[in-house]
Amino acid sequence: MKLDRECRRLLIYSRLGTLSQLYFFDRDGVQYIDLKTETGLKDSFLGPQLKWLEDKRYIRRKEESMDDKKEAVYYITDKGREKYKTVLDWLLSLPAIKTGIDTKAT
Amino acid sequence: MDNGRRIHRVAAWLRELDVKVDVELFASRIKIQKFTYLLGVLLNDRLYDFGWFTKGPYSKELTEDYYAGKELFGKGAGKLNDNEKKEIARLKNEKMNSLDPDTLEIMASLYFIMHDETREKDEETAIKELMERKPYLELRDIVRGLNALKEFMLKENDRKKLLSVLEKETEPFERASLSDMNAFSGTSREE
Numbered sequence: 001m002k003l004d005r006e007c008r009r010l011l012i013y014s015r016l017g018t019l020s021q022l023y024f025f026d027r028d029g030v031q032y033i034d035l036k037t038e039t040g041l042k043d044s045f046l047g048p049q050l051k052w053l054e055d056k057r058y059i060r061r062k063e064e065s066m067d068d069k070k071e072a073v074y075y076i077t078d079k080g081r082e083k084y085k086t087v088l089d090w091l092l093s094l095p096a097i098k099t100g101i102d103t104k105a106t
Numbered sequence: 107m108d109n110g111r112r113i114h115r116v117a118a119w120l121r122e123l124d125v126k127v128d129v130e131l132f133a134s135r136i137k138i139q140k141f142t143y144l145l146g147v148l149l150n151d152r153l154y155d156f157g158w159f160t161k162g163p164y165s166k167e168l169t170e171d172y173y174a175g176k177e178l179f180g181k182g183a184g185k186l187n188d189n190e191k192k193e194i195a196r197l198k199n200e201k202m203n204s205l206d207p208d209t210l211e212i213m214a215s216l217y218f219i220m221h222d223e224t225r226e227k228d229e230e231t232a233i234k235e236l237m238e239r240k241p242y243l244e245l246r247d248i249v250r251g252l253n254a255l256k257e258f259m260l261k262e263n264d265r266k267k268l269l270s271v272l273e274k275e276t277e278p279f280e281r282a283s284l285s286d287m288n289a290f291s292g293t294s295r296e297e
Binding site for chain 1: 166169208239
């Protein structure tokens, strides 16, 4: 199984990590401030990363009301979910990982 | 308890507490998660397993259930027992139903750190840990959340006991102050 260019780019700069967060929370979404804390990335790094994921339509950004203020909340999209699964499948297909799983299974 | 019944109970708790939620809104989903966690502790009826995630205690199962049963919220969705009604009435009296999502998140997070992790922790340790996990929080907001948590968890019976202890302790002072006032008014009249 081959990874396409987008999948490879996802893996670089922890984009996959950010996508994993959003995959986990799925329809509940995650606030920007929580993504920042969880990924440990600075604004100058996380901002462009989210922009890239948004441009690829893997995630979407929504302004949500939190009492008297508006907060940016990010959600994974169907396309993002599919891409995430593709990357995971590829990772699991790696010989080293497969061998590891097989070894543990036996 | 099956999933359908669990979410019925959550909806009933929130209805009794007068908390209006719309599953489509982010702030409402935080309220459902945190109220379910805190009410589960208070009412000794933990309907869902909660783990620590980005926003503090969070239950993936609850998420699935509230999306599946979103029409239940705001409607008659199950009966409550007398104890539940009594405690929820107390929370309403103390305006706990108007807590904002940020405060609820702090309250649930503090409780989780203090009591639901590998070992029990005191308040000071919990505050420090929460500040490490969520460095963007202000100390004053955490302290406010801690006070709200204490009030939330103070059950009706414990409150009565506490009030009677306080009354006993302050009784001599009140008596003394009353006799002072009487003496003062007596003196004033004489003058």
